[in-house]
Amino acid sequence: MTPMIDMLGGWIYLTLFALVFMETGLVVFAFLPGESLIFFASTLAAITGSTLDIRILIPVFFFAALIGDTVNFEIGRNLHRLPLFRRLISAEKLAKAQRFFDKHGGKTVVFGRFIPLIRTFIPLISGSAKMNYKRFSIYNLLGVLLWVTSGSSLGYFFGQIDYVQEHFSLIFIGLAALTAVPGLIMFLYRFMKDRATPNY
Template structure:
């Protein structure tokens, strides 16, 4: 999920390489498992140490995040929708398309913004938004908002901590692991709740037995 020697990676690929990873993870399916949050934080930390210019870093990451979501939206709108125009199959059913359209009409702004902070989800959301034909102007507005909160916010957090806490780079590995765990927590919680909802629950004391159970007794 994350390259544990991110500092060395960033020093090798430089500013353009960081921007390329941010772009890929923001809207291209091949970027599903790239280290977005930890990459931004570590890049900000290195900027505090003088390896990168924080002004260019923030600008490049923001622009790459916006462009990545735009690319994902365009792909979903032009290519993704075409998959649902064919005869229903196991994975592509027209009712899924209708459901996506309804969802992004009602909750699209919140989804596009909050998805930035959830690995894998942030890559898929702009594509699904395009498939669901979320109004473009609305998508663009929340794309800009989400990119600012995510790409600029996390990068500046790393930069700020790098300036405030001397020698914080010695604790980079546990910090990166913590960022990954926090990023995955919402998805894990959602999956746990779904699993709990599908598990059978014992009847409450005093509650009438189901008809099948009554027949057996």
């Protein structure tokens, strides 16, 4: 990230905004590492000092995620207009989703934000399940606030540790590799399951 920061200068904040917005607002970009991005950018803010400012990073991440979720929710609210959606999702399944979000929507929106991949789909499903917009907005605001402040605070604290400052590149590579482990395990599990399933 450091060469990218040096190259972009002040435009780095717009780039980070766009990446977090895309991960939270557009389901096709659910693979983007929003959580890791917040953590490592905040860590770099502690290490570099003047290059990245944590006081700017936090509102950038906050509004990117908040606006992204709102756009995603609106897309979900209008999915029923697509013929393909009506073919894939039966009225019975939609009614079941609506009952679930009426009962557990608030908790799902808040805590689902901390689960990679899942967090991108929750606003979309909330909208398609006709969750009350005001209720969604309140819980989404809370979820985004907790997500951004916890990730930024942990990253900034992490970056103030002397050992981290001295070996940041190695630690960055190690943590990046660790974040790929769950996805790799899931891929291997599905691969083995498919091989074990007999073909008739």
